[in-house]
Amino acid sequence: MKDALELLYTGDLHLGRHPSRIPDDLDGPELSPKAVWLSTVQEAIDRDVDVVVIAGDVVDQENRYFEAYGAFEDGVAQLDEAGIPVVVVAGNHDFDALPDMVDNLDADTLQFLGRGGQWERWTLDRDGEPIAHFDGWSFSAEHVYESPLDEYDLPATDDAPQIGVLHADLDSRGSQYAPVLSSELRDTAADAWLLGHIHSPGIQIDSRPLALYSGSPQPLDPGEQRAHGPWTITMLENGDVQADQIPLASVRYDRVSVDVSGVDDPQEATAVISDEIKEHVRSELDTGSLELSLVRVHLTGRTDAHSALVDQHRSMERDLGFREGSVSVRIESIDVDTRPAIDLEDLAEGDNAAAYLAGLLLEIEDGDPREAYGDVVDDSLGTVRQAHSANAYNPLRRETELEDPDDDDAIDHLEQQARVLLDTLLSQKEGKA
Numbered sequence: 001m002k003d004a005l006e007l008l009y010t011g012d013l014h015l016g017r018h019p020s021r022i023p024d025d026l027d028g029p030e031l032s033p034k035a036v037w038l039s040t041v042q043e044a045i046d047r048d049v050d051v052v053v054i055a056g057d058v059v060d061q062e063n064r065y066f067e068a069y070g071a072f073e074d075g076v077a078q079l080d081e082a083g084i085p086v087v088v089v090a091g092n093h094d095f096d097a098l099p100d101m102v103d104n105l106d107a108d109t110l111q112f113l114g115r116g117g118q119w120e121r122w123t124l125d126r127d128g129e130p131i132a133h134f135d136g137w138s139f140s141a142e143h144v145y146e147s148p149l150d151e152y153d154l155p156a157t158d159d160a161p162q163i164g165v166l167h168a169d170l171d172s173r174g175s176q177y178a179p180v181l182s183s184e185l186r187d188t189a190a191d192a193w194l195l196g197h198i199h200s201p202g203i204q205i206d207s208r209p210l211a212l213y214s215g216s217p218q219p220l221d222p223g224e225q226r227a228h229g230p231w232t233i234t235m236l237e238n239g240d241v242q243a244d245q246i247p248l249a250s251v252r253y254d255r256v257s258v259d260v261s262g263v264d265d266p267q268e269a270t271a272v273i274s275d276e277i278k279e280h281v282r283s284e285l286d287t288g289s290l291e292l293s294l295v296r297v298h299l300t301g302r303t304d305a306h307s308a309l310v311d312q313h314r315s316m317e318r319d320l321g322f323r324e325g326s327v328s329v330r331i332e333s334i335d336v337d338t339r340p341a342i343d344l345e346d347l348a349e350g351d352n353a354a355a356y357l358a359g360l361l362l363e364i365e366d367g368d369p370r371e372a373y374g375d376v377v378d379d380s381l382g383t384v385r386q387a388h389s390a391n392a393y394n395p396l397r398r399e400t401e402l403e404d405p406d407d408d409d410a411i412d413h414l415e416q417q418a419r420v421l422l423d424t425l426l427s428q429k430e431g432k433a
């Protein structure tokens with residue numbers, strides 16, 4: 001006999017929808033939420049879990065009802081065959097379609113909880129003993145303005161773990177999608193709250209009760225970043241609850257920031273971006289189920305290639321793709337947030353604050369700013385020494401035997417500050433132009 005309860009948990013399947021921004025040449029049915037739902041079902045069967053929990057929004061919208069219905073039916077039938085019960089609640093997208101599907105399927109192992117917005121408990125037994133109680137609530141209209149927890153009055157139990165299943169908007173006051181507060185979840189006797197609605201996965205309360213969003217098993221747009229997939233929830237004998245994500249999604253969206261400061265032309269920029277993305281792919285991606293990684297690139301820094309990047313980023317988006325093992329990596333888009341490089345000589349000709357700073361930076365580059373900028377170097381030295389002797393740094397000084405700051409330290413500090421200041425001045429000017 002197994003000593004712990006293990007369940008597979010997912011939600012926000014949105015069957016009938018398709019991930020956005022997929023390049024045409026790579027698109028296909030294997031990238032649909034349906035495909036990931038069916039691999040989730042297979043995972044549940046392979047792991048021989050005790051139960052599958054789905055926290056609402058199974059169906060995306062009514063005009064794809066038949067596609068969604070077929071896929072859902074297929075998965076439920078396979079789980080039924082394997083003797084794995086399914087607990088499901090309705091969300092704001094399927095408040096009307098899910099009850100219909102459940103009635104049509106007529107599967108004994110399918111437990112639709114909370115019909116009509118009435119809390120309902122279902123108990124899973126093993127050898128005639130309860131091994132878990134599931135408390136569920138379902139949307140019965142597209143919008144719900146009150147917290148479903150206002151109506152929750154199911155009794156506390158002590159013979160088996162108690163698990164809440166709810167589609168709701170957590171800690172978002174005034175939401176029209178069943179707003180609930182963490183404090184309300186903490187006030188219940190539940191050991192865990194398995195939530196639906198937010199598509200990005202994440203643990204919201206660490207323990208007692210554990211509360212988390214499974215996220216969509218397949219991400220559906222570039223806002224839904226990082227790894228996606230269903231979770232295993234394990235209820236241990238000692239009352240602890242463990243949650244682990246299984247990255248079954250075949251698509252992944254990410255955002256990578258690349259600093260192209262000092263790059264001379266778009267070719268060099270392309271090489272730098274390419275290296276950064278390869279680094280990201282190698283360090284971040286679990287490539288087991290992944291087929292397509294779509295990266296949004298955010299370019300920053302001052303560069304001579306600024307104008308060329310603005311002109312050419314569309315063609316770079318197309319050209320930068322590559323394969324890494326079995327994963328196709330493509331650029332979803334490039335945000336060019338770079339600025340033109342600064343011509344110090346040119347700037348220093350003027351008679352304003354920027355010219356003064358440009359002159360200072362040129363003198364620092366030449367190696368001896370003391371002659372023309374002695375006062376500022378002295379000021380900087382004074383400031384650096386003052387910081388060095390501050391009481392707050394006593395322990396640091398004792399441990400590291402830091403030496404007293406000298407002219408070189410003062411000039412380093414000055415250079416950093418001058419660059420930040422000049423950059424800010426010019427950005428304000430460029431912003432106005």
Ligand SMILES: [Mn+2]
Nearest residue numbers: 057091092197
């Ligand atoms: Mn929803």
